[in-house]
Amino acid sequence: MSAQKMHIDSYERNWMIFSFILLVLFASAVAVAAFGMGIQVPAPEERVDPRTVATDPNSPWSNPGLREIAPGKYDAYILARAVPQWEYLPREITVPAGSRVTFYVTSPDVQHGFMIQNTNANFMVLPGQVSKLTVTFKNEGTYNFICTEFCGAGHGVMYGAIIVTP
Numbered sequence: 308m309s310a311q312k313m314h315i316d317s318y319e320r321n322w323m324i325f326s327f328i329l330l331v332l333f334a335s336a337v338a339v340a341a342f343g344m345g346i347q348v349p350a351p352e353e354r355v356d357p358r359t360v361a362t363d364p365n366s367p368w369s370n371p372g373l374r375e376i377a378p379g380k381y382d383a384y385i386l387a388r389a390v391p392q393w394e395y396l397p398r399e400i401t402v403p404a405g406s407r408v409t410f411y412v413t414s415p416d417v418q419h420g421f422m423i424q425n426t427n428a429n430f431m432v433l434p435g436q437v438s439k440l441t442v443t444f445k446n447e448g449t450y451n452f453i454c455t456e457f458c459g460a461g462h463g464v465m466y467g468a469i470i471v472t473p
């Protein structure tokens with residue numbers, strides 16, 4: 308007894324082959340972006356209590372700012388807030404060119420955004436959650452960051468800058 312050969316219409320078979328090629332292409336594109344170009348997806352790092360995150364002395368956001376953890380490597384703790392006024396703390400960060408900065412951003416009140424111009428950093432900042440992303444600043448210059456979520460009357464003045472010195 309021989310196995311019966313299944314009949315597939317050539318039109319249908321060509322579409323199946325085409326879809327399979329597309330799947331392989333998309334998977335390769337994701338692999339190249341992740342491993343070859345080092346593109347990361349912003350991930351929720353940890354949960355925090357938004358009521359105490361800015362005031363608890365054990366919370367790094369009670370004293371937001373830049374910490375050098377190794378030569379050329381920094382952790383930046385940034386608080387995005389709407390109360391008492393719309394702002395980022397700190398509003399300005401200065402690092403030398405070539406620095407690798409890991410941002411840890413959270414909000415004690417409402418939802419904000421965090422987008423650094425001329426980089427691939429663009430993520431949401433949610434109360435109760437820490438958003439983390441690492442950016443390497445190869446070239447000197449001023450990289451403005453802005454809030455990308457409408458967060459109230461002062462949304463338009465919610466911005467800051469990363470100054471990369473030579």
Ligand SMILES: [Cu+2]
Pocket residue numbers: 387393418419420454455456457458462465
């Ligand atoms: Cu905002």
